[in-house]
Amino acid sequence: MTEAYGDAVTAPFWAAAGQELLLQRCDSCGAHQFYPRPFCLACDHDGLSWTPASGTGVIYSRTEVRVKVRPELVPPYTVAVVALAEGPRMTTLVVGDDGEPGPTCEIGDAVEVAWMPRTDAPPLPVFRRSA
Amino acid sequence: MTRTVWDRHGVHIAGVAETALGEVHGQTELSMFAAAAREALSEAGMTLRDVDGLFVNYMGEEGTVQVGEYLGVTAPRYVDSTDIGGAAFEAFVHHAMLAVAEGRCEVALIGYASRQRTRRARSVGGGAVDTDSLAAQFQSPYGLPAPIGHYAMMAARHMHQYGTTPEQLAEVAVAARSWARLNLKAWSRDPLTVEQALAGRMISTPLRRSDCCLVTDGGAAVVVTTAERARDARKPSVRVLGAGESQTHWHLASMPDMTVTAGAVSAREAFGMAGITAADVDVLQPYDSFTITVLLALEDLGFCAKGEGGAFVADGRLAPGGALPAMTSGGGLSYNHPGALGALLLVEAVRQVRGEAGDRQVPGAEIAVAHGVGGYNSTASTVVLAR
Numbered sequence A: 001m002t003e004a005y006g007d008a009v010t011a012p013f014w015a016a017a018g019q020e021l022l023l024q025r026c027d028s029c030g031a032h033q034f035y036p037r038p039f040c041l042a043c044d045h046d047g048l049s050w051t052p053a054s055g056t057g058v059i060y061s062r063t064e065v066r067v068k069v070r071p072e073l074v075p076p077y078t079v080a081v082v083a084l085a086e087g088p089r090m091t092t093l094v095v096g097d098d099g100e101p102g103p104t105c106e107i108g109d110a111v112e113v114a115w116m117p118r119t120d121a122p123p124l125p126v127f128r129r130s131a
Numbered sequence B: 001m002t003r004t005v006w007d008r009h010g011v012h013i014a015g016v017a018e019t020a021l022g023e024v025h026g027q028t029e030l031s032m033f034a035a036a037a038r039e040a041l042s043e044a045g046m047t048l049r050d051v052d053g054l055f056v057n058y059m060g061e062e063g064t065v066q067v068g069e070y071l072g073v074t075a076p077r078y079v080d081s082t083d084i085g086g087a088a089f090e091a092f093v094h095h096a097m098l099a100v101a102e103g104r105c106e107v108a109l110i111g112y113a114s115r116q117r118t119r120r121a122r123s124v125g126g127g128a129v130d131t132d133s134l135a136a137q138f139q140s141p142y143g144l145p146a147p148i149g150h151y152a153m154m155a156a157r158h159m160h161q162y163g164t165t166p167e168q169l170a171e172v173a174v175a176a177r178s179w180a181r182l183n184l185k186a187w188s189r190d191p192l193t194v195e196q197a198l199a200g201r202m203i204s205t206p207l208r209r210s211d212c213c214l215v216t217d218g219g220a221a222v223v224v225t226t227a228e229r230a231r232d233a234r235k236p237s238v239r240v241l242g243a244g245e246s247q248t249h250w251h252l253a254s255m256p257d258m259t260v261t262a263g264a265v266s267a268r269e270a271f272g273m274a275g276i277t278a279a280d281v282d283v284l285q286p287y288d289s290f291t292i293t294v295l296l297a298l299e300d301l302g303f304c305a306k307g308e309g310g311a312f313v314a315d316g317r318l319a320p321g322g323a324l325p326a327m328t329s330g331g332g333l334s335y336n337h338p339g340a341l342g343a344l345l346l347v348e349a350v351r352q353v354r355g356e357a358g359d360r361q362v363p364g365a366e367i368a369v370a371h372g373v374g375g376y377n378s379t380a381s382t383v384v385l386a387r
């Protein structure tokens, strides 16, 4: 890719995708946030630093999808909102140890980040149940 | 009391009408809306010539402009195309109420029409997304069906946190259907039991077919005006006692709490302005896009405590003869859902307060609440009406 994926504010997140899950951390109050913004949602401070997240979290909610939504995703598969250990929530896919979507999970399950390769975009952060 | 403030201003709904409903052929959205607008204005003892405020969205680009031209309302003094989805119409009443009270317009026409069913305009993909958008980067790659997957996650969280059951969600659908059986205009009028609802096809756990609203053609028109102008109405006009609106999120992961909606704020504002509490409400028109939407609204509007919505709807409390008659037209679940239900909720609320709802009339209904919801349970607006 010649042009950075994402937008002016999110590009660093995508540049690290596949290697590290980056979150913005406030230089003043220490709050983490996602998705990226140019200011701290918690305290309104301007200074934020990109920091590697632990990559762990718990399932906040989830749904098993039984209908076709995207050509590359064969139902049933589970979409979840994960509460990251650092606080922010992310929408994501639940994958198995083979990296493929499909497995179910329960709210409260511990999960860790994995990366799903894409042909036209940087790897997509997805989550699998922690061992 | 705050109520006397608004009684002094005296803002009324003086006319309402549905568009053609169901599967509409031989008409366009514009011609459907024109017919409903003229009918609502006729109830109000007015014509299109009287309209000086226009509150419309989702009928073509630029909100009110194309509809205004079509209707011949070419020099309105006040126009509003607030874009908060199904909640826009109760918000329009809020805005029209303020505009009319301040003399910025005198006859406000609110409404909408859609042929989403005959046009086959709905899909679960949630529409095309701009590839640079935040949704395209952080949400749509995950294949969450829209809007149902969003509501499914809220339902799953509510079940986890409060022990809400699929049977309790089904009770909402059953209540809507029992009302629809009393409404000849309702799309789905076959009997429905909790068992039948639970046997339906699962779409996005825990939501099944019966938890989802209809996809039909339809729409409505509503006329808001001063007490003085409402005196010439052919039917009893209905007082607007209060209104409120709010919003929470767009991306699902940004919803502050999946069990609390913008209705908590919109109802606090509307009920506060009206000087009422949930206990004063005789008939409720909640936005039943999904069964869980109703459950969350019941809690956020204060009809029961947070987490108790499931137990609250058991035993037919919302159904005909129940303690809180709700979705009395049959709602979006069984009567009609044209993509944005809010205008139809206002029509039914007005008819109940006028006492003209026929077989489904709630005896002695004096105070009605219409509660709109939009987006992915992102927005809410609440209107309190009284005889």
Ligand SMILES: [Zn+2]
Residues within 6 Å of the ligand: A026, A027, A028, A029, A030, A031, A040, A041, A042, A043, A044, A045
């Ligand atoms: Zn901060």
